[in-house]
């Protein structure tokens with residue numbers, strides 16, 4: 001049966017060609033700019049060690065074993081996190097492109113796991129199903145329990161920052177059809193017995209991910225994006241599900257040319273998964289991991305390219321009913337949101353807020369009284385962010401979704417989410433986003449240098465949530481640049497004015 005978890009326990013039966021190992025670096029001696037230059041910007045994977053020492057999860061969620069390794073403290077979960085409903089993948093059964101998902105309580109999940117253990121069958125060869133708890137929104141569900149702190153390398157996370165204060169979709173047709181917990185955030189806990197596994201995939205939105213082993217070990221196999229086409233069939237429709245299967249050369253003619261990177265991730269190690277790298281993952285021992293999906297200026301174009309590709313597919317699929325549709329574009333966008341998790345309008349609302357937040361940051365740094373701190377070093381991240389958003393916004397201009405005709409008929413919720421700049425600046429959600437962005441860069445900068453401490457003290461006064469009161473000139477500044485935003489052209493104009501004329 002396809003997707004059977006049994007024989008995969010130790011990554012046995014591997015058939016693919018492994019040509020290298022993922023680099024391993026001590027995270028304590030790596031600086032943020034080094035991480036950016038060596039891994040984030042060139043989009044390369046890395047395993048980081050030494051970053052989880054003070055995590056509460058490493059204490060509470062594990063039990064020591066005589067060989068100095070840890071195993072999951074399952075009773076602790078059942079007792080302290082009695083979630084009534086968690087999503088569990090049945091690793092032995094495939095459903096379309098993923099494993100079959102079940103829902104159960106944490107207690108039921110633990111009972112299943114412990115039951116298998118009692119029968120001496122955690123070696124991955126059990127008759128019963130191998131259940132893998134995945135995509136558990138732990139932080140959302142238990143916000144007061146601080147299980148871990150996100151390492152500095154991963155705090156420039158626009159996706160989770162945004163979802164902490166904004167809905168993913170505004171269009172009521174989409175928002176109501178989506179289970180909100182799925183849109184809640186992209187911070188997860190994974191728990192699975194030895195032998196559980198994740199089929200071949202590239203991450204949601206082509207985001208980056210980071211994944212930390214609280215206990216256990218994982219085997220990762222990575223395919224660079226330059227070879228992605230090799231795991232698809234001739235029509236570029238379906239992709240290989242399990243690289244350890246007997247993959248049909250007839251269906252996937254290029255698969256035998258694939259060359260993989262391998263990594264065995266140990267307990268307390270964190271892996272950085274770059275954008276668009278297909279990967280398959282096997283738990284070699286009973287494993288608990290913490291995992292975030294995220295994107296920022298360095299991989300924003302990956303997100304846009306995916307949306308654009310998926311949009312073209314969604315549109316082509318229903319092209320033959322265009323003439324009988326009142327709102328063909330609206331239908332394409334609803335399908336895109338359903339299939340990809342975000343559509344062009346969601347993404348546009350998202351980038352609009354990041355433009356405004358970055359323009360505000362730049363304005364604060366560039367105030368004449370702070371001129372001595374106005375070095376290119378301090379302005380660089382915000383300029384870089386704006387340039388990266390400008391690139392995708394420029395590409396959005398020519399899409400049908402943003403034609404004058406279609407902009408006239410977008411839902412009032414989508415329109416009002418961007419049009420009035422003053423209104424956005426006054427939103428509580430926007431202020432939270434801007435504060436989070438500011439804090440993230442403060443965090444990154446503090447890690448790098450101490451000499452600009454004073455800048456943050458200066459800024460703090462103005463960055464409080466009360467900032468938009470009359471004593472702060474930032475609203476006047478922004479609205480002098482732009483009052484209304486209707487489409488990506490306005491966004492490009494705003495960025496250009498802020499960067500070159502502001």
Ligand SMILES: O=C(O)CCC(=O)C(=O)O
Nearest residue numbers: 197198209211273281291
């Ligand atoms: O740990 C797993 O099973 C999958 C994790 C994963 O795919 C990721 O972090 O991107």
Ligand SMILES: [Fe+2]
Nearest residue numbers: 202203209279
């Ligand atoms: Fe993944």
